[in-house]
Amino acid sequence: MATFWIILTAILVSSACAILGCFLILRRMALVGDAISHAVLPGIAIAFLWSGSRDSLWMLLGATVFGLLTVFFIQSLQAGGLSSDASIGIVFTALFAVGVILISLNAAHIDLDLDCVLFGEIAYVQWDTLTLGGTDVGPRAVWMLGITLLVILLVIGLFYKQFKLCAFDPALAAACGIPVVLFHYLLMGLVSMTSVASFESVGSILVVGMLIVPAATAYLLTDRLGKMILYSVLVGAASSVGGYIMAYALDASIAGCMVAVAGILFVLALLLSPKHGIVFRYARRKFAAR
Amino acid sequence: MWNWIVAILSDPNTRWILLGCLLLGFSSGIIGSFTFLRRQSLMGDTLAHAALPGICIAFMLTETKSVGLFLFGALVAGIVATFGISWITRYSRIKQDAAMGIVLTVFFGIGVVMLTRIQHGASGSQSGLDKYLFGQAASMVMTDVYVMGGVCLVLLIACLAWFKEFKLVSFDPGFARGMGLPVGMLEQLILLLTVIAVVAGIQAVGVVLVAALLVTPAAAARCWTDSLSLMVLLAGVFGALSGATGTIFSTLVPNLPTGPVTVLAATVLFAGSALLAPRRGLLARRLRSLQAKSAYLREEHATLQTLSAQRAQQERGEL
Numbered sequence: 001m002a003t004f005w006i007i008l009t010a011i012l013v014s015s016a017c018a019i020l021g022c023f024l025i026l027r028r029m030a031l032v033g034d035a036i037s038h039a040v041l042p043g044i045a046i047a048f049l050w051s052g053s054r055d056s057l058w059m060l061l062g063a064t065v066f067g068l069l070t071v072f073f074i075q076s077l078q079a080g081g082l083s084s085d086a087s088i089g090i091v092f093t094a095l096f097a098v099g100v101i102l103i104s105l106n107a108a109h110i111d112l113d114l115d116c117v118l119f120g121e122i123a124y125v126q127w128d129t130l131t132l133g134g135t136d137v138g139p140r141a142v143w144m145l146g147i148t149l150l151v152i153l154l155v156i157g158l159f160y161k162q163f164k165l166c167a168f169d170p171a172l173a174a175a176c177g178i179p180v181v182l183f184h185y186l187l188m189g190l191v192s193m194t195s196v197a198s199f200e201s202v203g204s205i206l207v208v209g210m211l212i213v214p215a216a217t218a219y220l221l222t223d224r225l226g227k228m229i230l231y232s233v234l235v236g237a238a239s240s241v242g243g244y245i246m247a248y249a250l251d252a253s254i255a256g257c258m259v260a261v262a263g264i265l266f267v268l269a270l271l272l273s274p275k276h277g278i279v280f281r282y283a284r285r286k287f288a289a290r
Numbered sequence: 291m292w293n294w295i296v297a298i299l300s301d302p303n304t305r306w307i308l309l310g311c312l313l314l315g316f317s318s319g320i321i322g323s324f325t326f327l328r329r330q331s332l333m334g335d336t337l338a339h340a341a342l343p344g345i346c347i348a349f350m351l352t353e354t355k356s357v358g359l360f361l362f363g364a365l366v367a368g369i370v371a372t373f374g375i376s377w378i379t380r381y382s383r384i385k386q387d388a389a390m391g392i393v394l395t396v397f398f399g400i401g402v403v404m405l406t407r408i409q410h411g412a413s414g415s416q417s418g419l420d421k422y423l424f425g426q427a428a429s430m431v432m433t434d435v436y437v438m439g440g441v442c443l444v445l446l447i448a449c450l451a452w453f454k455e456f457k458l459v460s461f462d463p464g465f466a467r468g469m470g471l472p473v474g475m476l477e478q479l480i481l482l483l484t485v486i487a488v489v490a491g492i493q494a495v496g497v498v499l500v501a502a503l504l505v506t507p508a509a510a511a512r513c514w515t516d517s518l519s520l521m522v523l524l525a526g527v528f529g530a531l532s533g534a535t536g537t538i539f540s541t542l543v544p545n546l547p548t549g550p551v552t553v554l555a556a557t558v559l560f561a562g563s564a565l566l567a568p569r570r571g572l573l574a575r576r577l578r579s580l581q582a583k584s585a586y587l588r589e590e591h592a593t594l595q596t597l598s599a600q601r602a603q604q605e606r607g608e609l
Contacts, residue, residue, distance in 0.1 A: 209395030259399025
């Protein structure tokens with residue numbers, strides 16, 4: 001049963017991340033995802049101090065607020081003439097530092113391990129269960145991630161056309177009358193929600209891995225957005241299962257193994273993708289030269 | 291306050307740590323200016339994360355915790371990571387930001403796998419390896435400060451020796467290539483120096499936050515000046531200031547880690563610079579735009595007045 005819950009959690013994390021990651025990659029904002037997943041830390045710490053419990057709802061709220069704040073800060077620094085990479089670097093390190101200070105100053109009140117913040121501990125998922133009306137209905141993380149995934153599917157499904165246009169051609173989208181800024185913040189809100197929901201199970205840095213790596217792998221395999229999302233989810237799921245097996249074999253961190261397997265899949269796609277892979281492109285060039 | 295500072299300075303251990311953090315802030319501020327101008331600020335973040343497997347491999351191979359060995363391991367991992375990034379961007383359609391993200395997380399994931407392997411292996415001496423994640427300047431000893439000083443010296447000499455070349459490469463690589471400079475090699479050299487600064491910084495501020503030591507002082511310095519040599523110097527001073535502030539505060543307050551305080555001090559310096567700098571600061575710009583607006587209004591008012599006076603004259607003349 002434990003294996004089932006762990007793999008289910010991992011697949012939920014990777015699917016939620018994979019869907020959003022496609023849009024991040026296309027909008028060239030992969031590192032904004034990185035920034036958000038770090039910068040939600042003070043939100044989580046404040047929610048902890050405020051509510052005094054590990055109540056997921058408060059954490060979700062606090063972190064989403066901080067995620068949006070991050071995006072806002074980055075954008076205002078950019079508007080002030082700073083390059084995008086520098087503004088990302090300044091904002092996320094500052095917010096992460098605030099989070100670490102808050103946690104280490106209140107170490108007595110917050111039972112949040114700093115190592116856990118970075119790696120998460122997906123193996124403990126099964127112990128933290130949710131009880132509804134006296135009956136045990138399964139791990140809390142699964143519920144939280146399930147709801148997050150549902151919200152993502154709902155929002156992206158409803159506004160698929162708008163998100164697609166914003167991803168490929170924001171100027172055209174603005175000209176068509178789509179509120180580009182609103183959709184930008186909506187996407188960023190979803191990213192922060194996902195990074196919090198996945199936080200406890202895979203940790204902040206490996207959330208970034210699940211956001212970027214499967215989506216980049218899918219980006220190498222296809223030119224259509226719909227297919228890209230599908231492939232990205234499949235790659236994410238494959239790395240979840242593969243990661244669990246690898247972690248079991250090596251007796252090491254599950255989240256780390258998941259990202260490592262995703263990395264292996266990425267390298268395979270980089271080499272062997274039929275259209276954009278290095279091997280086939282090289283072969284085609286040789287063939288054409290002859 | 292003064293008494294506290296005197297008390298801190300009288301403790302030899304703290305004095306070493308303070309010196310180490312000062313040197314570290316100074317040297318990473320200097321090399322950070324170049325990465326900042328080349329728009330590679332997040333390279334520091336990527337390299338820091340990528341260093342983790344290098345550190346773990348160095349530990350696994352030797353079973354000792356020596357800073358020099360870790361530096362070497364991290365250096366090798368950082369070089370592999372930079373090659374990985376340039377390889378991915380050159381041979382596929384993936385853009386640089388995504389390539390950096392991929393290398394960062396995959397290397398870090400592998401590092402975490404190794405770290406947990408080491409911890410589960412429990413050879414006893416592994417404790418403290420995870421200090422590299424958040425950094426702990428308080429654990430620095432005299433030899434570490436020597437290493438730090440050496441690193442700082444190397445960075446300083448390199449930046450002085452190749453200042454002209456680095457300047458050209460940072461501002462106009464195309465022109466530099468036209469002049470016959472080995473641009474590719476110089477770019478690799480800047481990256482190598484960045485790796486050295488990052489690896490030295492990991493011990494004090496940790497993997498996640500070391501990027502701030504490179505970016506934030508440089509961005510703050512950029513607000514004050516348009517001259518590169520002045521900017522480099524200022525960035526170094528800002529970095530050293532934040533390093534010192536971080537050390538002092540974290541010794542004063544129990545449970546306060548050095549790295550985050552250093553980063554926050556740098557951020558405060560940056561915010562102050564962005565607000566108050568004489569020409570590029572927010573206040574100065576606001577003031578300038580107000581002045582321009584009022585000057586324009588005054589001018590318009592004056593022309594309107596002369597126009598109406600002329601018209602009145604004309605009307606009177608006609609009458």
